[in-house]
Amino acid sequence: MSGIYIHIPFCKQACYYCDFHFSTSLKKKEEMLACLRKELFLRKTEFEKEKVETIYFGGGTPSVLNTDELDLLIDEVYRHYDVADAPEITLEANPDDLSRQKIEELAQSRVNRLSIGIQSFDDEDLKMMNRAHNAEEASFCIEYARKMGFDNISIDLIYGVPEMSTERWLKNINKALEYGVPHISSYALTVEPRTALEKLIEKGKVAPVNDELAQEHFNVLVEKLEEHGFIHYELSNFGKEGFFSRNNSAYWLGKKYIGIGPSAHSYDGRQRSWNIANNPKYIRALEKDEIPATFETLSAADRYNEYIMTGLRTIWGVSLRRVEEEFGRTCKEHLLKNSEKYLKEGLLSLNDQVLRTTQKGKFLSDGIASDLFLLNLRETGV
Known part of the structure; x- marks a missing residue:
């Protein structure tokens, strides 16, 4: 089993806690899409003997792409790689992108798993994180995606948010359970270097992250989800039987994967590589049929x-x-x-x-x- 990860390096706005690679400008989107397709072509020999069982669109915010653009990239994978009969094709999506029309279009596409960045069902939390959506949009997109036939849905939730009480965190969990999603990924809020969150805490505008509170939230999360039949199969991931993330499970089990796009990582069992985390430099290199990657042979x-x-x-x-x-x-x-x-x-x-x-x-x-x-x-x- 092997997988292909495609990094879409664009976001509408920057979340205060995020240190992933992205740009809030979409001016180079067409050039980027062309280069992603070219990198898929140039690296096909790496998987000559591999069967691709997962295709994962991460970012950034992959849901800024329309379904035609997603189809172009999926077509490129099928054109140059040996793809399994029923691959898991995941799209990370933000609620503000998942309009009624967008969900209907995705339901007709080859995307068969949505990973929705809810983070919280509370507007106060969302504002503190500088998320682009609100609680109403968070609820709507889950309900409508299920109505349109998406049964394989994962949602992200963040705990350990400054000044979030355990009661408010429990309301978040209960709200998620109401929608019957089969997979939940949940992460402690961390203060990454050079993020807006770090600066806000330094200026005293946001309270510092409390590790003891985060651990309490974690314990509540584990207990509540296991009560409802979720299997805690990885530190930050909970899934119902048959709904573990095949893409992420392969990563934790040391399977091979190719990362396409700026900042994307790849692994073949012995060597790791990562592409340059710079959109213009990535584009210029691919336009010359070069892959701007750094390689490391693992001891x-x-x-x-x-x-x-x-x-x-x-x-x-x-x-x-x-x-x-x-x-x-x-x-x-x-x-x-x-x-x-x-x-x-x-x-x-x-x-x-x-x-x-x-x-x-x-x-x-x-x-x-x-x-x-x-x-x-x-x-x-x-």
């Missing part, structure tokens, strides 16, 4: 660290057998030794040779993983 320690990080975030955990097969017995023993304190503290569990975070340890999984990292395999004596 054994890099691959081990990535496996630990992604594994501990998921229900699949970290297989000690796989660690031994790929990195050696001494490396497995090193992992077990460094996991001892977390096992004793009840933050990790070990069953059937698989290391997993417990309910108590889930929120801390990234920190636990970093403590288990290797600088190099010499640390293990190999």
Whole structure:
């Protein structure tokens, strides 16, 4: 299984917390679309022996594209790649783009999964984040998308918002549950460097992020969603049976993927690459049939660290057998030794040779993983 990610680097406006690559100017949209198609063509040899099972439009805000523009890019994938019979084709979308007409058009397209950036059903929260939509639009787009036949819908929610009470957070969760969506992605609000949110906090216009509040929100989220039949299959993702994100699951399980567009990342199991995060430079390079990417060959320690990080975030955990097969017995023993304190503290569990975070340890999984990292395999004596 492999996937293709297509980064659409345009947004109507900048959310205060976002540090993804995008431009609020659509002046170069036509040139960008042409270059995305060209990159798909130029990189087809990378997947000669692969079957594409997921196509994911991320961003930015991919829903700024109309269905004809999306079809052009999907056609290009089908033209140059071996695509599975029933691929998962996901479009990230913002509620303000999902008008009645847009949803009707998407329902007739090959897009079969919507990932909607709701973030909150509360206008106060949305204003604080500088989102382009309001609570009414958030509710409408979910209801109408379901009415038009979209059964595979994911929504994003953000917790740990400054001054958001646990009661208000619970109202957000309950509102999401009312719509019967089968997948919810939820993230703690983080203050990224050089974002508007960082500056607002520094100036005292927004209260600082409270980690203890975020953890409380997380615990409420997990408990409530699991009560309603959601499986907490990855730290930030909850899905009903049969509705896990196939694209994201492949990433966490270390499958191959190609990232198309400025700032997009790719991975082939041994090497990682990322395109330049600059729209004009990306366009100029592709117009010369060049791919402006930086490459990194992963060391054994890099691959081990990535496996630990992604594994501990998921229900699949970290297989000690796989660690031994790929990195050696001494490396497995090193992992077990460094996991001892977390096992004793009840933050990790070990069953059937698989290391997993417990309910108590889930929120801390990234920190636990970093403590288990290797600088190099010499640390293990190999």
